[in-house]
Amino acid sequence: MDRIAVFDLDGTLVDSAPDLHAALDRLMAARGLPGFRRAEVVGMIGDGAKVLVERALAARGATFDPAALDSFLADYGANAAVETAPFDGISAALDTAMAAGWRLAVCTNKPVEPAITLLRALGLAGRFAAIGGGDSYPVRKPDPAHLLATLRDAGGTPAGAVMIGDHHNDMAAAAGAGVKPIFAGWGYGPRAMAGGAPIAERPRDLAALLAAIGDG
């Protein structure tokens, strides 16, 4: 069977919190509002840029306006790969999966433009058959249609697919799409978000979990 491994981006492939945090703090500073601790920002990541900005403004008692999102995206888009790097072992884990016959794709709630910019800057973009961003389709994770559309664009099917992610949204999208889940234990989500999914503690654990699923 055609096998395809779909990866979440923020908190799964890349440790992007430092650059999201920096751009968010610059937005807050421009509005005379205090910035955040890293853990606060990590807790706000997972539902895309608009919800991140909404949560940040709400945390300071400010109301959301579209100009805030525009200026955040302009700043972040230009500074997405300053401190952001793949998690240790990710590049090797992707190579191992490809060598074992897995095609790769990305399904992220991050808007597709900064997602592609970031993956290109890190030299990872070429490995993915499709990159489905948070604004690529009418819906985004946890809606399974986001994952299904990404799979279709990558030329895959749910039966041959695995979704690897660090957030409840990833696990919920996988469950709804009939795709087997793997929880990224190194990411931003608390382990309770795994639900019943197998947990990969480190990227190098993916090879064995993918092999077990691929044989099953």
Ligand SMILES: O=C(O)COP(=O)(O)O
């Ligand atoms: O940008 C976000 O909030 C989440 O992005 P992710 O879906 O790649 O984790």
Ligand SMILES: [Mg+2]
């Ligand atoms: Mg994530």
